[in-house]
Amino acid sequence: MKNTLNCVAAGLSSLLLLAGCGRRAEPEAQLVGVYAVKKNGALRELVKVERQGGRYIMRDKVRTPEWSEPKLQEL
Numbered sequence: 001m002k003n004t005l006n007c008v009a010a011g012l013s014s015l016l017l018l019a020g021c022g023r024r025a026e027p028e029a030q031l032v033g034v035y036a037v038k039k040n041g042a043l044r045e046l047v048k049v050e051r052q053g054g055r056y057i058m059r060d061k062v063r064t065p066e067w068s069e070p071k072l073q074e075l
Helices: 002-019 027-031
Strands: 033-039 042-052 055-060 072-074
């Protein structure tokens, strides 16, 4: 389970990085939101992407029940 959650978090991080490489105007803006997995019929929040000023911030709930400190910041 722990490895699966780490893989999901790593995959979403990679997705954020790749989204910044596109030619369209601010495609990463479409990634803002909360991402969750369904386990035993219940949703479990894992990753949250938000915009603060001109930066995109990623937080996770992989190791703790609360949102972590920012993991990734892009200009």
